Amino acid sequence: xxxxxxxxxxxxxxxxxxxxxxxxxxxxxxxxxxxxxxxxxxxxxxxxxxxxxxxxxxxxxxxxxxxxxxxxxxxxxxxxxxxxxxxxxxxxxxxxxxxxxxxxxxxxxxxxxxxxxxxxxxxxxxxxxxxxxxxxxxxxxxxxxxxxxxxxxxxxxxxxxxxxxxxxxxxxxxx
Amino acid sequence: xxxxxxxxxxxxxxxxxxxxxxxxxxxxxxxxxxxxxxxxxxxxxxxxxxxxxxxxxxxxxxxxxxxxxxxxxxxxxxxxxxxxxxxxxxxxxxxxxxxxxxxxxxxxxxxxxxxxxxxxxxxxxxxxxxxxxxxxxxxxxxxxxxxxxxxxxxxxxxxxxxxxxxxxxxxxxxx
Numbered sequence: 001x002x003x004x005x006x007x008x009x010x011x012x013x014x015x016x017x018x019x020x021x022x023x024x025x026x027x028x029x030x031x032x033x034x035x036x037x038x039x040x041x042x043x044x045x046x047x048x049x050x051x052x053x054x055x056x057x058x059x060x061x062x063x064x065x066x067x068x069x070x071x072x073x074x075x076x077x078x079x080x081x082x083x084x085x086x087x088x089x090x091x092x093x094x095x096x097x098x099x100x101x102x103x104x105x106x107x108x109x110x111x112x113x114x115x116x117x118x119x120x121x122x123x124x125x126x127x128x129x130x131x132x133x134x135x136x137x138x139x140x141x142x143x144x145x146x147x148x149x150x151x152x153x154x155x156x157x158x159x160x161x162x163x164x165x166x167x168x169x170x171x172x173x174x175x
Numbered sequence: 176x177x178x179x180x181x182x183x184x185x186x187x188x189x190x191x192x193x194x195x196x197x198x199x200x201x202x203x204x205x206x207x208x209x210x211x212x213x214x215x216x217x218x219x220x221x222x223x224x225x226x227x228x229x230x231x232x233x234x235x236x237x238x239x240x241x242x243x244x245x246x247x248x249x250x251x252x253x254x255x256x257x258x259x260x261x262x263x264x265x266x267x268x269x270x271x272x273x274x275x276x277x278x279x280x281x282x283x284x285x286x287x288x289x290x291x292x293x294x295x296x297x298x299x300x301x302x303x304x305x306x307x308x309x310x311x312x313x314x315x316x317x318x319x320x321x322x323x324x325x326x327x328x329x330x331x332x333x334x335x336x337x338x339x340x341x342x343x344x345x346x347x348x349x350x
Contacts, residue, residue: 028219036211040240041249044203057247064239065215072232074216 002070002098005165006090006173008082009106010133011126012117014150018106018161019079025162026077030069034080037061059086063093070097081133083140091173101173104165105142108150110134145170177245177273180340181265181348183257184281185308186301187292189325193281193336194254200337201252205244209255212236234261238268245272256308258315266348276348279340280317283325285309320345 007019016033023031038048038058048055062078069076078090082103091101113130126133148164148171165171182194191208198206213223213233223230237253244251257265257278266276288305301308323339323346340346 023217026218030216032215040207041205041244042198043201044249053247057243060243061240064243065236068232068235068239069216072228074219 001100002073003075003100003102004066004070004090004094004098005075005077005102005104006082006087007077007079007104007106007165008087009104010113010130010137011081012113012120012130013106013108014116015079015106018150018158018165019077021158021162022165023077025166026075028073029075029077030065032062032065032076032078032080034058034062034078034082037065037080059089063090066090066094067097070094083136084142084146085140087173102165102171103146103173104148104171105137105146106150107134107137107147112151146173176275177248178250178275178277179241179245179265179269179273180250180252180277180279181257181262182252182254182279182281182340183262184279185288185305185312186256187288187295187305188281188283189291190254190256190281193333193340194252196333196337197340198252200341201250203248204250204252205240207237207240207251207253207255209233209237209253209257212240212255234264238265241265241269242272245269258311259317259321260315262348277340277346278321278348279323279346280312280321281325282309282312282322287326321348 005022007015007022009015019031019033023029039045040061041054041057046054048058062080066076066078084103087101087103094101110131113134117125117127117130148161150161180197182190182197184190194206194208198204214220215236216229216232221229223233237255241251241253259278262276262278269276285306288309292300292302292305323336325336
């Protein structure tokens with residue numbers, strides 16, 4: 001049975017790097033960037049954090065892609081700012097295809113987040129929104145078992161992080 | 176009723192540039208790059224021109240995205256090497272949502288194609304495959320009314336090309 005990994009967390013926490021490494025560690029795997037899916041809508045697009053209909057469009061697109069990949073025997077890694085309600089929604093919509101849905105919320109301290117954000121090209125910098133996102137996760141009713149703290153992690157430790165995500169049952173999205 | 180534009184043609188003919196300009200000319204529009212969708216499958220991916228199942232996965236992903244966009248009132252521009260059979264398949268799969276499917280096969284002479292191909296970064300160069308694709312279009316039973324010759328076109332004329340694609344009924348995918 002295929003596994004769907006949802007890698008979440010605030011902007012700047014390392015979702016993209018971690019997702020790429022996870023995809024590479026799997027044998028037959030797809031990588032879905034929620035940001036890329038979001039920007040397929042070009043003209044008339046609204047910011048998904050300000051528009052419920054835009055956010056719903058994005059999640060339905062992610063769902064459709066994920067279902068197709070799973071149906072074709074492919075594991076899926078979703079890289080997107082995903083709150084618990086959205087993760088549960090996705091799990092429910094995949095229930096007929098797979099029970100293996102893994103939800104990991106990468107987290108780090110404020111200082112590291114802002115430092116990483118400033119390394120991005122200016123038009124991709126999120127600034128204060130990084131910190132707002134941390135607060136939103138804190139207020140989302142997130143079960144702390146889904147948190148993966150990357151504070152002390154450096155590039156050499158990415159393999160340990162990937163191993164944790166793939167084998168630690170605590171991230172399995174249960175009822 | 177929404178319109179779905181399929182912009183096809185061999186690699187190097189200018190699909191991407193033309194698609195971007197078309198997306199910008201529409202009020203509420205999405206851009207689907209078939210190549211980007213294809214590369215969402217990372218590990219275990221086969222070349223779509225060598226694997227029917229890979230090609231089928233890609234087209235089902237494009238279809239799913241297109242249906243979601245159309246259902247949300249968004250015009251769609253698909254940028255991908257699309258043969259007539261694939262265009263007709265997509266039209267049939269969208270028939271319950273929209274009858275407006277436009278199919279344009281951009282074409283230019285061999286010399287221009289190879290010249291443009293050489294302007295790409297090495298790992299994106301298609302080389303001889305550009306010419307093989309022209310031959311495949313010639314052998315695909317393509318009705319010549321869907322062809323749009325870009326031989327003499329330069330950047331200044333892109334607006335004329337977009338106007339042609341949006342208003343010329345000959346590109347409408349009929350039975």
